[in-house]
Amino acid sequence: MDQRAFRRTMRTLESRYPTDRWTVGMSVFEVLVSTILSQSTTVVNERRGLQDLRCRVGALTPERLADQPVEKIARAIWHAGLARQKAPRIRATAAAIRDRWGGHIERILALPTERARAELTALPGVGPKTADVVLAMAGRHPTFPVDTHIARIAHRWELTRHKDYESIRAALERWTPPDKRTTWHLAIIAHGRALCKARRPRCLECPVRRDCDWFRRTPSQRGRPRSRPRHAPTKG
Numbered sequence: 371m372d373q374r375a376f377r378r379t380m381r382t383l384e385s386r387y388p389t390d391r392w393t394v395g396m397s398v399f400e401v402l403v404s405t406i407l408s409q410s411t412t413v414v415n416e417r418r419g420l421q422d423l424r425c426r427v428g429a430l431t432p433e434r435l436a437d438q439p440v441e442k443i444a445r446a447i448w449h450a451g452l453a454r455q456k457a458p459r460i461r462a463t464a465a466a467i468r469d470r471w472g473g474h475i476e477r478i479l480a481l482p483t484e485r486a487r488a489e490l491t492a493l494p495g496v497g498p499k500t501a502d503v504v505l506a507m508a509g510r511h512p513t514f515p516v517d518t519h520i521a522r523i524a525h526r527w528e529l530t531r532h533k534d535y536e537s538i539r540a541a542l543e544r545w546t547p548p549d550k551r552t553t554w555h556l557a558i559i560a561h562g563r564a565l566c567k568a569r570r571p572r573c574l575e576c577p578v579r580r581d582c583d584w585f586r587r588t589p590s591q592r593g594r595p596r597s598r599p600r601h602a603p604t605k606g
């Protein structure tokens with residue numbers, strides 16, 4: 371897919387999927403916790419884990435979470451999965467924000483984008499994807515976070531042959547105007563959940579198939595319409 375086709379495709383997807391700003395009403399720190407919880411689970415289970423954590427701990431602040439026993443956090447986030455790995459990460463990140471930034475993650479987001487990314491990824495348990503989600507969704511920085519849906523679709527569109535996170539992000543940012551990165555990030559995720567699924571994408575219903583390299587080059591793989599979804603959506 372070339373730049374022209376990419377932009378045409380994205381305009382189509384942008385108009386098809388209403389922008390779902392899932393961070394509305396959340397603090398910056400809650401966006402960070404939510405993104406850690408979202409790893410390898412569905413949206414529903416991530417939301418449930420976040421809600422249970424709020425119920426058990428109260429308002430989520432770095433100070434409060436840093437003071438909680440790891441076991442208590444793990445029990446609270448059980449529905450989000452991988453609780454034994456995520457709980458110590460959340461607690462360690464909360465403690466680092468409390469100790470290094472006086473409990474104000476907003477101070478990181480006030481930095482220039484590259485510096486803010488470096489500071490976020492220096493926090494324990496925060497990788498490039500989590501940092502970019504926080505930068506884009508909570509700080510309106512012009513980054514293009516890459517989750518599993520976006521990585522899959524970028525390869526189907528042959529935006530890059532590389533599989534590492536930074537190459538995919540760079541490929542998407544190259545052709546996406548800075549003020550469109552969050553909107554198009556959300557549009558591709560919505561498309562990945564609705565039609566361009568990992569297994570059996572519903573290509574015959576897809577409004578962008580004429581520009582899709584995967585559709586043109588692998589006719590034997592073309593998906594067929596299905597009556598109902600088999601998998602719950604994931605956040606990445």
Ligand code: SF4
Pocket residue numbers: 526565566567571572573574576577578579582583584585
């Ligand atoms: S044509 Fe198929 S593979 Fe290509 S974007 Fe659409 S659903 Fe995905």
